[in-house]
Amino acid sequence: MVLRPPAAPFRHPRSRRAPHGFARLGLRALVLGVTVSAWCQAAPAEGAGAQAHRSSRPPPMPQKRAADEQDSPIKGATLTLADAVFLGLRDNRAIRSAYIDRIAQKFDLRVAEDRFSPQLGVSGSAVRQSIGAIGTSTVQVSPGASILLPTGATLGFAWNTSFTDVAGTQTRRSTADVTISQPLLRGGGTEVTMAPLGIARLTERINRLNLKRTISNTIGQVILAYRSLLQAQESWQLAQNSLKRARELVDVNRSLIQAGRMAAVEIVQSEANVENQQIRVLAAARSIEIARLNLLQLLSIDLGTAVIAGESTSPERLRPDLRNVMRIALSERPDFLGQLCVVEQNRPGLTVAENQKLWDLSVFASGSFGGRTVTSAAAKDSQRIADGVIGVQFNMPLTGLQREQPAVQASTALRTSELQLAAIRQGVELQVRSAVTDIEMSWSQLEVARKARTLAERALAIENEKLRAGRSSAFQIRALEADLRDAEQQQLNSAIAYLNALTTLDMALGTTLKTWHIDLAD
Secondary structure (H helix, E strand, O other): OOOOOOOOOOOOOOOOOOOOOOOOOOOOOEOOOOEOOOOOOEOOOOOHHHHHHHOOOOOOOHHHHHHHHHOOOOOOEEEOHHHHHHHHHHHOHHHHHHHHHHHHHHHHHHHHHHHHOOEEEEEEEEEEEEEOOEEEEEEEEEEEEEEEOOOOOEEEEEEEEEEEEEOOEEEEEEEEEEEEEEEOOOOOOHHHHHHHHHHHHHHHHHHHHHHHHHHHHHHHHHHHHHHHHHHHHHHHHHHHHHHHHHHHHHHHHHHHHHOOOOOHHHHHHHHHHHHHHHHHHHHHHHHHHHHHHHHHHHHOOOOOOOEEEOEOOOOOOOOOOHHHHHHHHHHHOHHHHHHHHHHHHHHHHHHHHHHOOOOEEEEEEEEEEEEEEEEOOOOEEEEEEEEEEEEEEEEOOOOOOOOOHHHHHHHHHHHHHHHHHHHHHHHHHHHHHHHHHHHHHHHHHHHHHHHHHHHHHHHHHHHHHHHHOOOOOHHHHHHHHHHHHHHHHHHHHHHHHHHHHHHHHHHHHOOHHHHOOOOOOO
């Protein structure tokens, strides 16, 4: 039988009921002690590129504009962020590999738990030997069971049955053998005996936390790759808008030349600007293709699939409280919780190592109860067997440092793990503080970028009016156009940076799975 990980171990993020305005994204996180609302809204039915294509086309180059629309890289099936996350969870190879590893990890826990279960077995032999003229046949079967008790005692039971035939004399022996051995010093006691099971259960918890971290990191990678595609699409649209304005400026220049209000040589720079903007459009189209391939690779789907990122780039402001988010991080971060488990593992490990320094002293007892029958040609003899043994055994080494070595190593491992825990805690605090600061700074940059874009649009509109009235120049228009391009790009970059800062905070808190309402199918 071939064991396979579940093909779709998660429910779709949109399968659960969410408040109004959250259905398309479903991105929520505990930041202010309450659920954080989604910062992306669903894209309209018509993409941003369609709005640009509806704009009026200047008459000088209608064929070239039609070609631009036909070659638009923004085409294919619209993919929401929730869809991308769902596909990543279903097909991502890193997640599937983690689930394959979980098969062996869960079996390791079963082995550790089986340590205190009765161990059943059957042993036996059949021997035929000949020494000189005497032939001997022996058959022996011994079913038995043994069990380890929480005190460290070992209890065993076996039913030994044997048959021997020597020169016509047959001997049958059947006895019930019971043995028990209880360590008094080394290896004795509930704390020492149960320590391996406790360590195995902590290891299983660490493995689950590692699975959670793998899934959370994958979701974060998918979200960032999705936003890279969204940013590339918007950059291409901004380049298209800039190209359209450059062509409109050429049209205005031609009108002014025909009216005798501008020298014919001045249009050359405007036409060169059109070609430069065309280069920007082509570069933006290439960026879209690279971002699309990166996203499809994370989703583990056909790289030839045409997809469009369909979310909005207009986020809402969130105000995370540092004290609350720090408390959440320390209760949710897989790496911090995993290191806590490592410390808890090393403590019983030290106890076991200290126990190994003791002398080996134990009591034991055994008994055999049954019978023995000897049959020959002359007679038949039967005997009852009731043998018992009880005693004490010990082993007391007087020299050698080998017994001290495990205790020293265990003590060092415990102290090192405690130092690593402190370092991870400080690292968590550093990441959370940085994420909160990035959110505040990114929002401030976004507000400034919005104002700068508004002012740049107004300045360009005023200068265009002055140009039509003959009170400005094409050089001034191109300078203001460059300012507007920079302002538009800066606003887009700031919006994406703010959205990514929110995602980074979600990952720093370790609440990604809660944000997307994902239950591990483990």
